[in-house]
Amino acid sequence: MSEDHKKLLEQQLWNIANTLRGKMGADEFRDYILGFIFYKYLSEKQYIYANYLLEGEEETDYHKVTDADTLDAIMDESLNKLGYFLKPNELFHTIAAKGNAKNEGQSSFILEDLERILNSIEQSTMGTESEDDFVKLFEDLDLGSTKLGRTVEARNELISKVLFHLNKIDFKLEDTDADVLGDAYEYLIAQFASGAGKKAGEFYTPQQVSTILAKLVTAGKKRLKSVYDPTCGSGSLLLRVAKEVEDIDEFYGQELNRTTYNLARMNMILHDVHYRQFDLKQEDTLENPQHLDQRFEAIVANPPFSAKWKGKDNPLNNNDERFSQYGKLAPSSKADFAFVQHMIHQLADNGTMACVLPHGVLFRGAAEGHIREYLIKNLNYLDAVIGLPANIFYGTSIPTCILVLSKCRTETENVLFIDASQHFEKVGNQNQLRGEDIDKIIDTYKERTTIDKYSYVATLEEIAENDYNLNIPRYVDTFEEEEPVDLQAVAQQLQALEGNIQAVDKEIAAFCKELAIEKPF
Incomplete structure (x- = not known):
């Protein structure tokens, strides 16, 4: 039932999203459709919870409640339970019906009402625990944008049409698993990412890669105290970790891009993660880390590949406790190891981290070679190196790798190398890891075995003999002899x-x- 409903939801929501196709770029109409879906979700949650509170009262339909004292009581309970509050006349159904009530052959004007309602949702949280989770959450829904239509009437007509079609969809929040709508939302994010070109890498990690990272950091665990993503994008990777364990106490993340940060907060709430359970911040993780005094049991990340950072240009970095012990800073032109160092600093003593990086981190010299040697020789935190196929990320075709690091390694005398670069299927223009490909990676990691032309358990002495160069072909021989001529x-x-x-x-x-x-x- 849940799976069928999810697939139906995915198709229905994508069809509505295409109402805006042609009006603007994929990354722009994404913000509108996801924002409206989120508003409908908040409305339905409010309606369900308010009706629950009204059980046994004279009026049990929240749509019809007008008594000020009753509304105040519902508001107090809603702010504590849901983290926000919507009045009966602010619910999605009400504004959608108004927008499609024809007046002299035209839709009633709703843009001002809609903008007021979205602002009201944010304002309802002011001074409460959930304020940080809702502040400026709808700022990317510019209802006055000419991309929605050259005239106010055209914009009103389009928005009314979108709300009308959305209003016909039953999210079935009371009858289905919380992840059904959340997963449908994830499906839309993935669809937008596939059409967003290079920009997709800013906010989305392909699901098969997220699954590998999540399984790596949860291996042998049923619950986690905390999970952290320093470049959390849309939050999909954090949520993927939650699928691999029975429970996670707290989710933490940081994201630089404001629009993506808003998307991540919506994504967490849509997956029914309580506002007290997640703490997402919008800042530059390397220059202005927001959770520096905390340590996390699991860390996952897909940092921007070879991004620029201030490095030596910021004198404070030389004395920053995240970087100072290594003796050298990551080059300003490539922040890959700066992100790794940051994550190691935030990792708890019983924690495991897994991050996706470009292959260059395995063999580049100079400062990066020095940092790599310190990680292995002095700290001995590197647990595994996993090579992935090329062209599995949206917006870039470069091959990537996963580094797994742990402060509580059980196999302290070796490092596991896995070459999964040739194990995939081609789907359209992208390469994708299949279920069996993911299982083979995880099984090999757990069993820590050497498999001909696939994996190798290298001793620390072997790595030292290779001058701490981690290039996978040095350890996993995938050479195939040609047939004799x-x-x-x-x-x-x-x-x-x-x-x-x-x-x-x-x-x-x-x-x-x-x-x-x-x-x-």
Whole structure:
């Protein structure tokens, strides 16, 4: 039932999203459709909870409640339970119905009402525990944008149409698992990412990669005290970790891009993560970390590949406790190891981290080589290196790898290398890891075995002999011998071809003689 409902929801929501296609770019109409879906979700949650509070009262339908004292009581309970409050006349159903009530052949004007309602949701949280989770949450829904239509009437007509179609969809929040709508929301995010080109990498990690990272950091655990993503994008990776364990006490994340940060907060709430359970911040993680005094049991990340950062240009970095012990800073042109160092600093003593990085981190020299050696030789935190196929990320075709690091390693004398780069299927323009490919990676990681042409357990001495170069082909031999060539057979084939050529030449010469023209050879 839940799976069928999820698939139906995915198709219905994507069809509505296409109402805006052609009006603007994929990354722009994404913000509108996801924002409206989120508003409808908040409305339905409010309606369900308010009706629950009204049980046994004279009026049990929240739509019809007008008594000020009753509304105040519902507001107090809602702010504590849900983290926000919507009045009956602010519910999605009400504004959608108004927008599609024809007045002289045209939709009623709702843009001002809608903007007021979205602001009211945010304002209802002011001074409460949930304020940080809702502040400026709808700022990307610019209802006055000319991309929605050149005139106010055209914009009103389009928005009314979108709300009308959304209003016909039953989210069935009372009857289905909380993840059904959340997963449908994730589906939309993935669809937008596939059409957003290079920008997709800013906010979305493909689900198969998220699954691997989540399984790696939860191996052997049923619950987690905390999970953290320093570059959390849309929050999908954090939520994927939650699917691998029975319970997570707290979710933490930080994201630089404001629009993506808003999307992440919506995503957490849509997956029914209580506002007291997550703490997401919008800042530059390397320059202004927001959770520096905390340590996390699991850390997952897909940092921007080889991003620029201030590095040596910021003198404070030399004394920053995240970087100072290594003796060198990651180069300003490539922040990959700066993110790794940051995550190690935040990792709890019983924690495991897994992050996706470009292959260059495995072999580049200078400061990065120095940091890599310190990680292995001095700290001995590196647990595994996993090579992934090329072209599995939206917006880039480069091959990537996963580094797994732990402060509580059980196998302290070796590092596991896995080459999964040739194990995938091609879907459209993208390569995708199949279920069996993911299972093989995880099983090999757990069993820590050497498999011919796939994995190798390298001793620390071997890594030292390679000058701490972690390039996977140095450890996993995937060379396939070519079939021996039968030179005698090749010579015979060439002789036969020569005979055929001579026969054809004679035939051409005869035709040329008959036509009284010169031969072409």
